[in-house]
Amino acid sequence: MAINLQEEQQAELIRALREPTSYLHPVATVEVLETHISHVLLAGGFAYKFKKPLDLGFLDYSTLAARKFFCEEELRLNRRLAPHLYLEVTPIFGSSAAPRFVAEAGEASKESIEYAVKMRRFAQEAQFDRMAACGMLRGEHIDSLAEVIAAFHQQIESAGADTPYGTAPAIEAPMLQNFAQIRALLAEPEEIAELDRIEQWSRREHGRCAELFAARRAAGRVRECHGDLHLGNVAWLADEDAPGTAPRAVPFDGIEFSANLRWIDVISEVAFLVMDLHARCLANYANRFLNGWLERSGDYAGLALLDYYLVYRAMVRAKIARIRAAQSDTGEAERQAALADYARHIALARGFGAPRRRALILMHGVSGSGKSVLAAALGERIDAIRIRSDVERKRLHGLAATARSHSGLAAGIYSKDATRATYAELARLARQILQSGGGCPVLVDACFLRAEERAAFSALAGELGVPLLLVTCAADTAELRRRVKLRHATQMDASEADLAVLEHQLASAEALDEPPSSGELRIAVDTQQEATAQSVERLVRTIATCPA
Numbered sequence: 001m002a003i004n005l006q007e008e009q010q011a012e013l014i015r016a017l018r019e020p021t022s023y024l025h026p027v028a029t030v031e032v033l034e035t036h037i038s039h040v041l042l043a044g045g046f047a048y049k050f051k052k053p054l055d056l057g058f059l060d061y062s063t064l065a066a067r068k069f070f071c072e073e074e075l076r077l078n079r080r081l082a083p084h085l086y087l088e089v090t091p092i093f094g095s096s097a098a099p100r101f102v103a104e105a106g107e108a109s110k111e112s113i114e115y116a117v118k119m120r121r122f123a124q125e126a127q128f129d130r131m132a133a134c135g136m137l138r139g140e141h142i143d144s145l146a147e148v149i150a151a152f153h154q155q156i157e158s159a160g161a162d163t164p165y166g167t168a169p170a171i172e173a174p175m176l177q178n179f180a181q182i183r184a185l186l187a188e189p190e191e192i193a194e195l196d197r198i199e200q201w202s203r204r205e206h207g208r209c210a211e212l213f214a215a216r217r218a219a220g221r222v223r224e225c226h227g228d229l230h231l232g233n234v235a236w237l238a239d240e241d242a243p244g245t246a247p248r249a250v251p252f253d254g255i256e257f258s259a260n261l262r263w264i265d266v267i268s269e270v271a272f273l274v275m276d277l278h279a280r281c282l283a284n285y286a287n288r289f290l291n292g293w294l295e296r297s298g299d300y301a302g303l304a305l306l307d308y309y310l311v312y313r314a315m316v317r318a319k320i321a322r323i324r325a326a327q328s329d330t331g332e333a334e335r336q337a338a339l340a341d342y343a344r345h346i347a348l349a350r351g352f353g354a355p356r357r358r359a360l361i362l363m364h365g366v367s368g369s370g371k372s373v374l375a376a377a378l379g380e381r382i383d384a385i386r387i388r389s390d391v392e393r394k395r396l397h398g399l400a401a402t403a404r405s406h407s408g409l410a411a412g413i414y415s416k417d418a419t420r421a422t423y424a425e426l427a428r429l430a431r432q433i434l435q436s437g438g439g440c441p442v443l444v445d446a447c448f449l450r451a452e453e454r455a456a457f458s459a460l461a462g463e464l465g466v467p468l469l470l471v472t473c474a475a476d477t478a479e480l481r482r483r484v485k486l487r488h489a490t491q492m493d494a495s496e497a498d499l500a501v502l503e504h505q506l507a508s509a510e511a512l513d514e515p516p517s518s519g520e521l522r523i524a525v526d527t528q529q530e531a532t533a534q535s536v537e538r539l540v541r542t543i544a545t546c547p548a
Contacts, residue, residue: 006053013096013114014039014050024101036324037061037257041116048090048116049074056323058177059257068115073256075117081152081226082252084241090118119252120240128231128249132280141236142285145249145273146292149229152251153266153297158220165263166222168210174261175202178315185322194346198311201353205308212304216265221302225269227255227262230276230317267302271309272316279317279348284380291379291386298395300429303385304436307352314349318342356383358439359546360430360461364448364512365473366505367497368483370527374473375445377536382441382543387429389446390494393422401494409500422446423453427460434464441543449509458517467546468520471539472512475528480506519547 020027020043027044034040037059041048051070055062061070071089078086091112094100099113124130128145131137159165179199186192216222226233233253239245255262270293277286294300318341324330325338361384363371372388379386391401397413399405405413412418423446430442448454454470461468475483480502488498497505516522523542525535 009096010039010050010053010114013092013099014041016097016099017041017043017048022099022101036320036327042121045121046087047119047121049119050114050116057181058174058261061257064112064114068112070256071115071117074254077224077226077254077256077262078252080156081148081254082250084239085120085122085237085250085252087118087120090116092116122235122237126235126237128234128236129280131236132231132282137231137282137285139285139288141249142288143292144236145234145251146289147296148249148251149226149270149273150293150296153223153225153269156223156225159217159222159224159263163263165260166213166217166265168206168213170260171213171265172206175206175312175315178312178319182315182319182322185326194350198315198346198349198353202308202311202315205311205353209305209308213265216267216302216305219301221265221267221299222263223266225254225262225264225266226251227258227264227269228253229269229273231273231280265302265305265309266297266299267305268309268312270302271306272313274306275310275313275317275348275352279314279344283383287380287383288376291376294385295388295391295401300385300387300433303433303440307437310352311349314345314352318345318349321345356440358434358464358466359384359441359469359543360434360457360464360466361441361443361469361471361543362448362454362457363443363445363471363473364454366447366449366480366509367495367502368480368487369473369475370483370525370532371447371471371473372445372493372495374471374525374527374532374535374539375443377532378471378539379443381536381540384441384443385433386443386445387426387433388494389422389426389444390496392425392429393418394494396421396425402492404491405496407496409504414496414501423456427456430457431460431464434466447505447509449505451510451514454512454514458520461519462517467543468517469539469543469546470512470516470520470522472522472524473527474524475526477506479528521546 014032016022018030018032020030023043025044025046031042032039033042037052037054039050039052051061051067053062053067061067075086075089090101092099092101092114093103093112096113128137128141131141164170179195183192183195186195229251234249234251236247237250238247270290274286274290277283277289321338321341325335325342330338363375365371375386378384393413394401394403394405397405407414410416426444426446430444433440433442444457458468481499484497484499484502487493487495521542523539527535
């Protein structure tokens with residue numbers, strides 16, 4: 001009959017499996033990695049993940065049957081994003097002191113003593129957390145991850161109306177559980193008081209968002225997600241089953257132990273990665289990932305819940321750190337590191353719950369003037385949400401951002417009516433974002449060549465009581481033509497502007513001679529003469545002078 005290995009027995013099993021001769025494939029040495037819920041043995045070209053026999057409330061691996069079931073779930077779920085990594089569920093036979101990977105003659109599978117998820121091994125240096133720690137994480141890695149996650153979210157199943165997932169009680173339960181489980185581990189009055197303040201904010205915010213939770217669920221935004229999307233669970237890998245393919249971001253190790261923790265709003269998933277980047281002092285990449293995901297998904301409505309989920313996700317990591325600090329097998333150095341990690345995430349939660357300064361920033365200029373490059377850099381610097389006319393125009397017509405519409409000059413999706421509809425959509429999104437949650441700066445990346453277009457956004461800023469900054473980008477005509485010609489040749493950008501479009505814009509643009517509205521600031525940037533980083537810092541100083 002099945003044997004339930006308790007912690008001491010599993011520890012003996014792990015010690016035995018450190019022996020390279022235990023395996024059926026070549027192994028020189030065995031390295032053991034440990035988390036608060038698992039052991040991972042790196043042996044030769046493979047990794048074997050064992051679940052600890054624990055019941056932590058939010059997960060229960062206390063029986064062999066449960067560990068087998070959750071190994072199978074881990075395989076099913078993670079094959080969605082990393083099919084070339086997740087190979088099989090491997091049974092272990094024999095005894096904890098003398099384990100075997102094959103059954104002896106007459107030994108049935110029901111006599112397995114343990115189960116492991118067998119994975120294809122990859123270099124740990126390929127993990128995003130390792131890359132971040134050594135300064136190797138780059139913008140292209142973040143862009144790839146945003147693309148992968150946005151596509152994944154569009155493909156996975158939405159929660160049915162007959163399920164409890166994504167309801168206000170289902171969202172509240174793990175949030176409250178975080179606080180209860182952390183509180184049981186605290187003794188210092190200051191720590192308890194800080195935890196109480198964050199819990200009170202979370203409860204209030206949950207109440208404010210109750211109708212939003214229901215609306216998101218009805219809109220199909222609650223889906224069977226990865227559930228544990230942080231940098232340690234993403235790697236930069238090529239598909240070994242498809243030789244010659246370029247590396248890309250590969251998320252792995254999603255949540256299998258709790259349906260309620262993976263059947264979540266997609267913005268909750270995004271919030272985890274955003275929070276983790278902030279925790280690693282990579283706020284610029286947090287903004288880059290968020291904007292990349294938003295551009296691809298179009299799910300700007302989710303921003304109304306972002307602050308709530310950022311705090312929730314910070315508290316998840318705080319809980320894990322505090323649990324690890326309290327475990328009996330944690331050494332003193334590791335315990336101190338876990339306590340520091342706890343304090344860091346508590347500080348993040350406190351910051352995410354604070355209101356942020358709002359502003360409306362308009363980029364102004366013809367194609368090739370450097371608006372998009374400057375907007376992206378400025379957005380990362382001030383943590384703004386960027387909305388692009390080139391992307392939203394195509395979304396309105398059911399086209400992907402980089403799809404070619406083959407529209408003629410001032411025709412098709414670039415006709416006057418289509419352009420009016422595009423600016424109306426940009427205004428709608430700007431309003432929605434400025435009014436969501438704690439608010440944040442909104443950066444609108446569009447040409448704004450007509451006074452009517454500029455006036456509409458000036459009126460919006462006045463109505464919402466937010467400062468308005470108009471950034472005019474310029475370069476000489478020869479440089480404009482060079483940039484547009486180069487970009488059009490690559491056809492990798494959302495913009496379809498060619499030289500004919502540029503000439504039309506230069507001839508028809510309405511001069512910026514209307515007086516600025518109350519609270520409006522204007523600044524001109526020569527993107528040919530001034531480096532982007534220098535322009536960004538000048539803009540940051542200008543924004544700081546805007547009235548609050």
